[in-house]
Amino acid sequence: MxxxxxxxxxxxxxxxxxxxxxxxxxxxxxxxxxxxxxxxxxxxxxxxxxxxxxxxxxxxxxxxxxxxxxxxxxxxxxxxxxxxxxxxxxxxxxxxxxxxxxxxxxxxxxxxxxxxxxxxxxxxxxxxxxxxxxxxxxxxxxxxxxxxxxxxxxxxxxxxxxxxxxxxxxxxxxxxxxxxxxxxxxxxxxxxxxxxxxxxxxxxxxxxxxxxxGWVFAETLPSKYGSKLEEDKPSWSVELGSGYPSDPKTKAWVKNSLEPTFGFPSLARFSWTTIKVELEKDGHSVEWIDDGQKALMQAFKSETGRDQRRCKVAKDLGIKSVGTL
The missing domain is CATH 3.30.420.10 (Ribonuclease H-like superfamily/Ribonuclease H)
Structure with missing residues (x-):
């Protein structure tokens, strides 16, 4: 007793x-x-x-x-x-x-x-x-x-x-x-x-x-615009482990928490190699396209012949080198 x-x-x-x-x-x-x-x-x-x-x-x-x-x-x-x-x-x-x-x-x-x-x-x-x-x-x-x-x-x-x-x-x-x-x-x-x-x-x-x-995922909070797609937002596991890359629980969280298009929630340090590798392996590839970029590059492209080394912007504005006046 x-x-x-x-x-x-x-x-x-x-x-x-x-x-x-x-x-x-x-x-x-x-x-x-x-x-x-x-x-x-x-x-x-x-x-x-x-x-x-x-x-x-x-x-x-x-x-x-x-x-x-x-x-x-x-x-x-x-x-x-x-x-x-x-x-x-x-x-x-x-x-x-x-x-x-x-x-x-x-x-x-x-x-x-x-x-x-x-x-x-x-x-x-x-x-x-x-x-x-x-x-x-x-x-x-x-x-x-x-x-x-x-x-x-x-x-x-x-x-x-x-x-x-x-x-x-x-x-x-x-x-x-x-x-x-x-x-x-x-x-x-x-x-x-x-x-x-x-x-x-x-x-x-x-x-x-x-x-x-006590982490609260900001990505799962209601949108201020009342989006109807809120129910489609992913919910992430709270089984995070210690957070160190070698921890099996943390490894599992990283592997299972990637959204292929939008990546990881803000809990993850996206500059860490562990995150970069997972993004490169299973994330969707993205090609950034700027409709005005090609025209802008063309405008500053060097001319040939007499106008060589003068971009089109300089030619259109009538800008000449001081040495030729």
Whole structure:
């Protein structure tokens, strides 16, 4: 009987541990993510200076947003922070991460956090524009943006710890040049070395997971014009897996979610090779035709003979080289 009670108690503790709490950084639950945004918790009121940690979640997945997180507390609070249980979010269960985010918001005098949510469309648009804004550049921009926002809010930052992005020395010098009054430490596995980065890791990971798990497909929402074809719109599976290209569930989603003519919904990062390969393999080929393009090209085509190297537009307007007047 005693053993049965002990087993029941363990199960209750496990259930309580895995309870997932509401995520305040999801600004519009039940609405599609159409653009990137920034969320800030209430600003801590304890006197500074402050330390700040930076980490991200969702850099590698082919599905969903990438989220950059920062957490901050007074330098004098570091010993208390070490006792709260923050660590690399990848080593924690979803329930533990959820509880830790709740702890991060439970002491508004000393603890604060912010996230920058980069939507999939913005990530891909940046990577495909000319010249491209690659993922490292987008990550750097998100980091700088969050630090600037915290400074603008009135907090004095003396130390910032950043999980490595590419060459640690180069990135540390880049950040130090932008913020010369702050001492930066950029290192590999900073989320396991510094509790403040672990806190940032939790904020980023919980936010991204909530975004993906609660994803609303904008493509299935009713048209503002009341289209009669709405019932023909495809409905996509919510069995997304982790979003990483190697995940079998994610592979299955990518394979089964392609609409041959219109491609993938905005959940997919269309600049990723995984998506490009699927489009090239099973998508309909498209030939773009501009009725006026041929005439325009003909107008600027070079002439021959006496009018050689003069396009028809110049000839029709009577434009001559200064050297022939």
């Amino acid at each position: 005693a053993k049965a009670k002990k087993t029941q108690k363990v199960k209750e503790e496990e259930t309580e541990e895995e309870e997932v709490l509401p995520v305040p950084s999801i600004l519009n639950p039940g609405s599609p993510l159409l653009e990137s945004y920034t969320y800030h918790s209430p600003l801590p009121t304890a006197p500074g200076p402050y330390i700040l940690g930076v980490d991200e979640a969702g850099r590698g997945p082919v599905l969903g947003p990438m989220v950059y997180g920062v957490a901050y507390c007074p330098v004098a609070y570091k010993d208390d922070l070490d006792k709260l249980g923050f660590a690399d979010s990848k080593t924690l269960t979803a329930g533990v991460r959820s509880n830790l985010l709740n702890i991060l918001g439970s002491d508004p005098e000393n603890l604060g956090w912010s996230v920058r949510v980069l939507c999939p469309q913005a990530i891909s648009a940046g990577m495909l524009r000319r010249p491209p804004t690659n993922l490292n550049q987008q990550s750097q921009a998100a980091t700088v943006h969050l630090i600037q926002e915290v400074l603008k809010a009135g907090l004095e930052l003396s130390e910032v710890y950043v999980d490595a992005l590419g060459n640690t020395t180069t990135y540390q010098a880049y950040l130090s040049k932008i913020f010369p009054r702050i001492e930066f430490t950029v290192t590999q596995k900073a989320d396991s070395k510094f509790k403040i980065v672990g806190a940032a890791s939790v904020a980023a990971k919980v936010t991204r997971d909530a975004c993906v798990e």
